[in-house]
Amino acid sequence: MTDRRLVSATERVFNFSPGPAVLPLPVLERAREEMLSLPGVGISVLEISHRSPAFDRILEETLQELRGLVGIGNDHEVVLLQGGASLQFSMVPMNLLRGVNRPADSIITGTWGATGLKEARREGKVHVAWDGAATHYDRLPAPDEIKLSTNPAYVHMTSNETIQGVQWKNEPEVGDAPLVCDCSSDFLSRPIDISKYGLVYACAQKNAGIAGVTAVIIRKDLLERSRDDLPSMLDYRTHVKNDSRPNTPPVFAVYIFGLVCRWVRENMGGLASMARHNVAKAQLLYDVIDASGGFFSGHARPDCRSDMNVTFHLPNEALEQEFISCAAQRGLVELKGHRSVGGIRASIYNAMPVPGVECLRDCMVDFQSAHASQAGLKTQS
Ligand SMILES: *Cc1c(COP(=O)(O)O)cnc(C)c1O
Numbered sequence: 001m002t003d004r005r006l007v008s009a010t011e012r013v014f015n016f017s018p019g020p021a022v023l024p025l026p027v028l029e030r031a032r033e034e035m036l037s038l039p040g041v042g043i044s045v046l047e048i049s050h051r052s053p054a055f056d057r058i059l060e061e062t063l064q065e066l067r068g069l070v071g072i073g074n075d076h077e078v079v080l081l082q083g084g085a086s087l088q089f090s091m092v093p094m095n096l097l098r099g100v101n102r103p104a105d106s107i108i109t110g111t112w113g114a115t116g117l118k119e120a121r122r123e124g125k126v127h128v129a130w131d132g133a134a135t136h137y138d139r140l141p142a143p144d145e146i147k148l149s150t151n152p153a154y155v156h157m158t159s160n161e162t163i164q165g166v167q168w169k170n171e172p173e174v175g176d177a178p179l180v181c182d183c184s185s186d187f188l189s190r191p192i193d194i195s196k197y198g199l200v201y202a203c204a205q206k207n208a209g210i211a212g213v214t215a216v217i218i219r220k221d222l223l224e225r226s227r228d229d230l231p232s233m234l235d236y237r238t239h240v241k242n243d244s245r246p247n248t249p250p251v252f253a254v255y256i257f258g259l260v261c262r263w264v265r266e267n268m269g270g271l272a273s274m275a276r277h278n279v280a281k282a283q284l285l286y287d288v289i290d291a292s293g294g295f296f297s298g299h300a301r302p303d304c305r306s307d308m309n310v311t312f313h314l315p316n317e318a319l320e321q322e323f324i325s326c327a328a329q330r331g332l333v334e335l336k337g338h339r340s341v342g343g344i345r346a347s348i349y350n351a352m353p354v355p356g357v358e359c360l361r362d363c364m365v366d367f368q369s370a371h372a373s374q375a376g377l378k379t380q381s
Helices: 025-033 053-070 084-096 111-123 220-225 236-241 251-266 271-290 317-329 354-371
Strands: 076-081 104-108 126-131 155-158 179-182 199-203 214-219 309-313 344-347
Touching (some): 025 251, 053 076, 053 251, 076 084, 076 220, 076 236, 084 111, 084 199, 084 214, 084 220, 104 111, 111 155, 111 179, 214 236, 220 236, 271 354, 317 344, 317 354
Parallel strands (some): 104 155, 155 179
Antiparallel strands (some): 076 214, 199 214, 309 344
């Protein structure tokens, strides 16, 4: 069995929480070092003025790191906002749909897409191009199942459905319509071709930092759709014009976001290498599920399961409870599935180290050996 104490000298357990979630240890260590005094500044980032030269530098470095890491060119603006991904469920249609006499299309592959749809409906016409509710969001649509409207204002999708554990591998084909993507739970986990998107948004607290900041990447021409009757704080143009600082931004969350971007580049080798790392980690768990003869059953179908949120069931709820307790004894926490799906959800974002996933894998194999006969199922060899 992997010894979790090898990961750090601290008492940290392995945190499989869906969000707020595990952060890279070097990021936490750096933040701790600078907690009382930013080098050369003498005050904490928690106390810093958002108009100070020191924060100018933090903001500029954060945006530069993000642009470089993701590969965001001059066609797109990047802004850092508050209100979480949930506010984007409203801001996107407020800015891109208000006053447009065409529907926005939505491809619903899970709970977050369905939640966003409700908000978009308050703003304008929405057309559901596909909805996976009938099979409890266990899959993605085949290309010919997506029924787009003739000339949609935009097409909204969710790259990774955090609750069901369903993840797109490639973008759906949407023709000339701007593709809008909620990337909250897989942002910075793999390369993304921003030129294919009209707008991408992601809250930070899943895979990219802490709660309080949400990145929005928007194609410049789409900014022309925003109308002057919007409340100015809900108008993307306000944030673009004021470099993400029309009012007080969440300075600490921006700082952590910058450190995480830098960690992905410096420690993990960038997004392509990060993705290989994530695929390999997820495979460790999916291999156990696939070889378990049905003792563990994945919620998502194999061709669309997520590298970020691994969702599965055991033969019954009592065993699931027991598994969660067993895992907790090994220092593996926050494994309970979302109440709407049940079962187990292991969120293995960028910052979850390989030994953490190995530990969980071993726990699953051992648990099956100990309980399979009781459940009338075979043991894993
Ligand atoms: C967590 C999450 C949200 C909601 O994010 P908040 O910042 O809490 O509003 C939206 N979409 C997805 C895909 C998420 O994972």
